[in-house]
Amino acid sequence: MQDPYIDELKNEFDDLSAQLKKLKKKFLKTKSTEAQAKIIKQIDSIAKKMESNQKQSVKVTKSRLKERKIKSKKQYYSSSNSFANALISKILHVSSVHSFFRLMFTVSNYKYNQKR
Numbered sequence: 001m002q003d004p005y006i007d008e009l010k011n012e013f014d015d016l017s018a019q020l021k022k023l024k025k026k027f028l029k030t031k032s033t034e035a036q037a038k039i040i041k042q043i044d045s046i047a048k049k050m051e052s053n054q055k056q057s058v059k060v061t062k063s064r065l066k067e068r069k070i071k072s073k074k075q076y077y078s079s080s081n082s083f084a085n086a087l088i089s090k091i092l093h094v095s096s097v098h099s100f101f102r103l104m105f106t107v108s109n110y111k112y113n114q115k116r
Contacts (some may be wrong), residue, residue: 009057
């Protein structure tokens with residue numbers, strides 16, 4: 001799914017991940033316990049940001065999927081209404097019994113195909 005906001009969240013997550021990798025290397029090189037404690041605090045802070053980023057990404061994705069589902073339902077019902085209007089106009093213009101039955105057969109096939 002292409003969404004600028006989700007792409008922005010993904011890029012932010014990738015940046016935070018890169019920062020974590022750098023801090024990990026820095027932590028392993030550092031011998032001082034005080035410096036290691038500061039690095040651990042930074043890692044914890046970045047991990048919290050990543051977690052909130054992921055939560056926000058999930059919320060936005062669910063919201064976008066819900067919007068798409070609603071939009072597709074609206075399109076389906078609007079196309080069904082146009083079919084019904086066309087059907088009514090054909091029924092009004094039916095000139096013989098034979099064409100009326102042919103039309104009803106077409107409608108029943110359409111409904112059958114919609115259920116599948």
